[in-house]
Amino acid sequence: MKTLAWFEFKETIRHRWWLFYSISLFLLSSLILYIGSSESMRANASLLNLVLLLVPLFSLIFGNMCFCESLPFQEILIALSVSRFQIYFGKLVGLFLALSSAFVIGIGFSAWIFWSDIFLLLLIGILLTAIFLSIAFFLSATIDRKELALGTLLIIWLFFFLIYDILIMQIALIFGDYPLEIPMFIMIFLNPIDLARILFTIQLDLSAMMGYSGALFQKYLGGFFGISIGVIALSIWVILPSFFGYIFFQEKDF
């Protein structure tokens, strides 16, 4: 698997979209850090939004594109007696390393120039890359038609990025008279983008603006313990889609 992951990594970092992704992240984050140099809190919040917007979207689309493009070559790998496990996870790991490196280089370089502390943001971005690549692989392995898979991926991204929040707001409005803190707390774990956003916000101590539920999140997700819980929950988001994607990939016809 190591050989295939390394091959995939090399193949991806030579892709023009990899370069485009890395440069876009660098330019946009530099712009945010330059404009917000006097207000680091606001700059960090803007950086977070950039990461939450771009990383899932690019990981989904690029993951699907690479998966579909490589199917004909995977025929040759299977004919070489390479197991489907090695092919699937070798490709996933290689792509993850390549996209993570583009992210770290893009954001990290601008943070280095502007002396900004972005450790947690880097961690969140890397985890989001892994999560949305896993989801892309899951859908690419289950849906044979390329355009249908791409459409579904875009709907998933829109759902997690926008629609899920609208749903939560609606639930809060309709059931405002009931104690909703616990259901809300659980619902946050069902959306990796929201979970990443709240984890970051709490660590920046912006949760005071979130009222009682903010206090609840602060209690459970604040500090090192909170980061650990959040990272474990995000890791589950990596493992489950990639595992179920592999189940389908085992039976996939090329």
Add this chain to the structure above:
Amino acid sequence: MNSALSIVNLEKKYGKQEILRGIDLEILKSSIYALLGPNGSGKTTLLKSILGIVKPSFVDVLAVDLSTVGYMPQQPNFPQNMRVFELLDLIIILRKKPAIYLDYLLTKLDVGNFYKKFIRELSGGMKQKVNIVQAFMFEQSLFLLDEPTLGLDPHQTYVLKGLIKERRYSGATVVFSSHIMSEVEELSDVVALIVEGEIYLKNSPDTIKAMGNFKTLEEALHNFWDEKI
């Protein structure tokens, strides 16, 4: 055991559509076996089923040793951002065998000229040459070739046919699909005509021609084909 490949009752369905029906094949060692049939008859699916690239819906027996198979897909689609030598190196590492024919093939097919180029820079014919090299660079006992001469110029076709004959004489078995009757007649010991997912006819080219006093294999198969359709 004298067979290189043995299949009993192989079936493949996509939903309700039957692609392959009750395929039985016994391919002897050191022979050349041609699969013929119209487009969509199931030749490629059969080759892919043998390799596990397509999962059969049902099969009683599928006896093949994949560690000794060289496979040439119909349209090579290699990773675009890798160089030719990097791709071949990967295949050598994964195959875990020495590529004893690599240098010979690089010279014979003039791959040396573009050995260090990226795959994306290659023409269709050059990619097909790389396809031949990756399939033939190891000492294999079985070769599965899906329309191997597609996209090759006459010289390259001549070289490939030479390779197929060489391997057969050194004891290997070659199974290939084709639409080109002259090359089937020239190369094959046995021809199988596949129509609508079933093997309709299986015999040596000479026997098939003798069945109806046909002059050429093309004429004979055209006749059987018409009968079936």
